[in-house]
Amino acid sequence: MPSILEIDTKKCTGCGDCVVKCPVHAVEMVDGKAVVVHPEVCTYCTDCEALCGSGAISCPFEIILVEPPKVSSVRKQPRRKQQTERRKKE
Known part of the structure; x- marks a missing residue:
């Protein structure tokens, strides 16, 4: 799995501060x-x-975190049996 982070090894001084700071230990020397x-x-x-x-x-x-929509995309529909009964009454 490639990383989104890029580390330029020519610029890296090898201080190890990033290793200590990484909260999930993704970076190592x-x-x-x-x-x-x-x-x-x-x-x-x-x-x-x-x-x-x-x-x-x-x-x-x-990195942009997107909140899920607050409105459900699912709509309630009457059951077919209920629709049929309504039509019979009309």
Whole structure:
């Protein structure tokens, strides 16, 4: 699973601050550089991006949370039997 976060290994100084700050432990140090090793648990909180002093971490996409609609798209319909009985009465 690819990560939305991008880590530029040329800019990464290997300080490890992002590893410590990541609340879900998605980022780890590999060969002295930060790597998103668990993208499936990354919540894209962007704490690591904000903390990175060298600018090595970026999230080129804006994450937008959309609330579900408050109005149900399901409409109540009378049962067929009731419709038939109404027609008979008319």
